[in-house]
Amino acid sequence: MTIAAAVNENFANYSNYLIYSAMTVYTLAFLAHMAEWVFGSRSRVAITAAALTAPAAAPAIEVVQRGGGTATLERPKVVTRSTASDRGIPDGPGAAGTDADGDKYGRIAVSLTVLAFVFHLAAVACRAASVQRVPWGNMYEFSTTFGMVAVGMYLALLALKKRVRWIGLFLVTSVLLDLGLAVAVLYTDSDQLVPALHSYWLWIHVSCAIISGAVFYLAAVGTFLFLFRDFYEAALTAGRAVNPTWANIMNRLPSAATLDKFAYRMNALVFPLYTFTVIAGSIWAQAAWGRYWGWDPKETWSFITWVAYACYLHARATAGWKGRKAAALALVAFACFIFNYYGVNIFITGKHSYAGV
Template sequence: MIIAAAVNENFANYSNYLIRSAMFVYALAFLAHLAEWVFGGRSRIAVQSAALAADAGRADGAQAGSTAAAVTVVRRGAAGTTTLERPVAVRPTVVTRASASDRGIADGPGAAGGTEKGDLYGRIAVSFTVLAWMLHLGGVVFRAASVRRAPWGNMYEFSTTFGMVAVGAYLVLLLLKKDVRWIGLFLTTTVLLDLGLALSVLYTSSDQLVPALHSYWLWIHVSCAIISGAVFYLAAVGTMLYLFRDHYEVALTAGRAQGGRWGDVMRRLPAAATLDKFAYRMNALVFPLWTFTIIAGAIWAQAAWGHYWEWDPKETWSFITWVAYAGYLHARATAGWKGRKAAYLALVAFACFLFNYYGVNIFVTGKHSYAGV
């Protein structure tokens, strides 16, 4: 018989304070990232864009050049050697939309625009992000200590831990010297929305869970789901930015360079091919863990309910999400799907993940509903 431990209200309050403090510092990081994008050198970006447009124009001109060429014909006979110029018709090359990997466009200079001022704001933003993450981590740890269990037993706890893991994964990539600071603005925006929703709509006071959730599988199954979702999220950001950057590159190679603030942002991003590769690698990296998450959930279901699988809404949508990501990876590996088709499929898969969390938990009743909102 499991005896529920009393709730430590002091630790629960510390957790709330730390989460709110983390939101404040994340807001400072967001403003610093915004300054990084705004004050990065636009002049250098414009020069780079003009160079890329000129190179694209020369390449197109070389492909779709003249429709006729002169062929030199040399005739040798008894009277000597005669040289003739014979015009030969040449079929013009039709310029089609090249895939991102075939354009050969280099990565943009990043959010800072390659300037010292922009880079300074970017470094400040990363410093604020690290501080916010430490406060965020403290809030999650105190929430766990307040009830002496895994701090992801309901939607509020899952959301706060999810945001913490997403930011942690981003910081690990930075620690590994990966050029991913362009994610920072979008990540801090999303984490602020995530924590705001958690505190205003999904908040649940610290309390013990129903007996069925008192299992070591809570630590294994749900933690794997959180890590998988956080990495899927980073991949989804890369995929969405790929679609925008790809549209920009198509316009650039067609000689329709985009100006204004939006064009400035697009010019700073990594090349479409780089973003596509980043999203694919992130999805491929975490897909085995998502597979294990479903298997672990089935094992826990058998221990708790006596059946491995009963097509509960949560189980069903977890499987649908798995099929969507499996289809995406299979299409990339065997059918050679790259570019927009693969990107749309990846976004559909992530939408399935989001619906599995928000839609199923809030609007659908099932065996997983006992965790509460």
């Protein structure tokens, strides 16, 4: 018989203090990102309807003086072609951080996000140390770990020199909401696991679910912004008037084609891991309850989520389902994941309810 380790209240309290510290710094990062979007100067390169409908311009020519002679260097402009239509629109300057004022505030925001992530990581580690187990035994722990992994994924992309700073504002906003809900509604004192959760599959199955959800979230942000940017580009192409403030915001985003490609690649990248998550849950269910599948609410909605993402990936690879239709399906799939995460655990009773909220 295994004797459960006592709860270390000191580490548990440290974890709580660190979560509140992380929330404070995330708030500062949110304000810095808002300053990046609001106070950064307007895009230096305006996108107009005439520019979209005009024929392709000849490559730019740069003249270089060399010792009495002249050399000409061709510099062709690279334009990302949209997968949703035949229009070609470049990424906005703000997306690449080339706007001077926006870049300054953006760098401050990223630095604050890194600091908040350090507090967040320490909070999760202290929670694990307080009970000497993995820190995802209930919804409070799952939520705090999920937010930490999402921020970690974002910072990893930045470290790999990916131009994804446009995610920052939406990320810190949602992480603040996630942590606020965790501490205000889902909070559970540090305690040992119920016997059914004492399995190495807790390490494997739940960790894969957290990683999958974090990547699905980043993809969902890209998909959501793709819809706005695509409607904006369509308005420009049709010659319709666009509010200047709205145009400035949209011009700072990557093109619709870039956002669409980012979302698709992220979803496609993590889908095999989510598939393994569902399979691992079935194997754990057989070990715990003597059957691989019993249509428990959590199992059912995990399968529904898997089917939704499978349909999206299939539709995205089909010519008739690119662009907005595929994006809508991707958001439906992510909504299924969120409902499985919150709705099933809170509102529906099943075998997974023993984990508590």
